[in-house]
Amino acid sequence: MLVKLGIIGGGVMGEALLSRLIARAAYQPGDILISDPMQQRREFLAKQYGVGVTGDNAKVAAATEVLLLAIKPQVFESVSAALPSPGQNGQIPVILSILAGVPLSKLERAFPGVPIVRSMPNTPATVGAGITAIAPGTQVQPEHLDRAKTVLQAVGDVVQVPESLMDAVTGLSGSGPAYVAIFIEALTDGGVRAGLPRPIAAQLALQTVLGTATLMQETQLHPAELKDRVTSPGGTTIAGVAQLEKAGFRSACIEAVQAATERSRQLGS
Numbered sequence: 001m002l003v004k005l006g007i008i009g010g011g012v013m014g015e016a017l018l019s020r021l022i023a024r025a026a027y028q029p030g031d032i033l034i035s036d037p038m039q040q041r042r043e044f045l046a047k048q049y050g051v052g053v054t055g056d057n058a059k060v061a062a063a064t065e066v067l068l069l070a071i072k073p074q075v076f077e078s079v080s081a082a083l084p085s086p087g088q089n090g091q092i093p094v095i096l097s098i099l100a101g102v103p104l105s106k107l108e109r110a111f112p113g114v115p116i117v118r119s120m121p122n123t124p125a126t127v128g129a130g131i132t133a134i135a136p137g138t139q140v141q142p143e144h145l146d147r148a149k150t151v152l153q154a155v156g157d158v159v160q161v162p163e164s165l166m167d168a169v170t171g172l173s174g175s176g177p178a179y180v181a182i183f184i185e186a187l188t189d190g191g192v193r194a195g196l197p198r199p200i201a202a203q204l205a206l207q208t209v210l211g212t213a214t215l216m217q218e219t220q221l222h223p224a225e226l227k228d229r230v231t232s233p234g235g236t237t238i239a240g241v242a243q244l245e246k247a248g249f250r251s252a253c254i255e256a257v258q259a260a261t262e263r264s265r266q267l268g269s
């Protein structure tokens with residue numbers, strides 16, 4: 001089997017990217033080989049997406065176009081040490097790492113001479129609404145970057161940043177979907193506390209977040225300007241905003257991004 005796209009690690013993100021790439025026909029299922037240690041997981045991925053599956057990472061490393069690393073940072077050293085040189089018949093893939101924290105220097109030590117793009121996508125990639133930051137390594141030529149971008153643009157927007165900012169990206173947009181999910185859950189609980197039936201509260205909370213994000217994206221309104229437009233003098237919103245400020249909502253968000261950024265740094269060291 002000639003593998004164009006190889007994916008090592010068939011977990012949450014491996015599947016998120018895989019599913020969208022197939023839905024967008026960026027790759028045919030027959031061009032993709034994905035490895036995972038769990039047989040049950042492999043069987044699921046093969047049945048669901050029609051891709052090739054294996055328990056042998058070395059077979060995946062033979063990919064000719066893109067080798068996506070979607071394993072946990074904690075197993076990177078053992079996985080990479082056991083891999084052969086990527087590619088086959090002189091065709092070397094670009095390695096696309098989505099590992100939190102793992103720096104290009106470490107990736108390049110593990111795969112000498114191979115073009116490597118460090119990236120940080122997020123779970124909305126599953127529905128094509130992701131945002132990914134990328135930082136190219138020293139061996140990356142424009143055609144390698146194009147190949148990596150082709151994969152990532154199939155799942156959402158792509159921005160390029162200096163590698164020194166990748167941990168901050170991880171703390172914000174990589175981890176961010178969890179913060180937003182907690183916010184939506186908390187808004188729903190607030191609605192329930194105020195007497196709304198849970199399904200209605202959940203619908204109101206979700207659409208409020210989605211609608212506000214869409215409004216801000218389409219109008220390019222500054223967040224403060226939008227907040228001011230909602231906040232009538234002596235009205236309901238300022239009563240709620242005052243409570244958020246008292247509870248340290250902004251500070252909690254800032255500290256969350258900072259803590260996740262620091263954890264990303266730790267994972268790579």
Ligand SMILES: NC(=O)C1=CN([C@@H]2O[C@H](COP(=O)(O)OP(=O)(O)OC[C@H]3O[C@@H](n4cnc5c(N)ncnc54)[C@H](OP(=O)(O)O)[C@@H]3O)[C@@H](O)[C@H]2O)C=CC1
Nearest residue numbers: 009010011012013014036070071072073098099100121122
């Ligand atoms: N989840 C997210 O929102 C995001 C995650 N990331 C990054 O993506 C990577 C994967 O994260 P995520 O998908 O959440 O994690 P998961 O644990 O869901 O996926 C990792 C997968 O790799 C498998 N695996 C473990 N050991 C090996 C091995 N030796 N060879 C091949 N596969 C192996 C795991 O199997 P098993 O479970 O059986 O151990 C699991 O299926 C991480 O590096 C993370 O930093 C980046 C952006 C967002």
Ligand SMILES: O=C(O)[C@@H]1CCC=N1
Nearest residue numbers: 100170173174175176
């Ligand atoms: O929690 C994590 O470590 C991964 C990286 C970004 C999102 N999830």
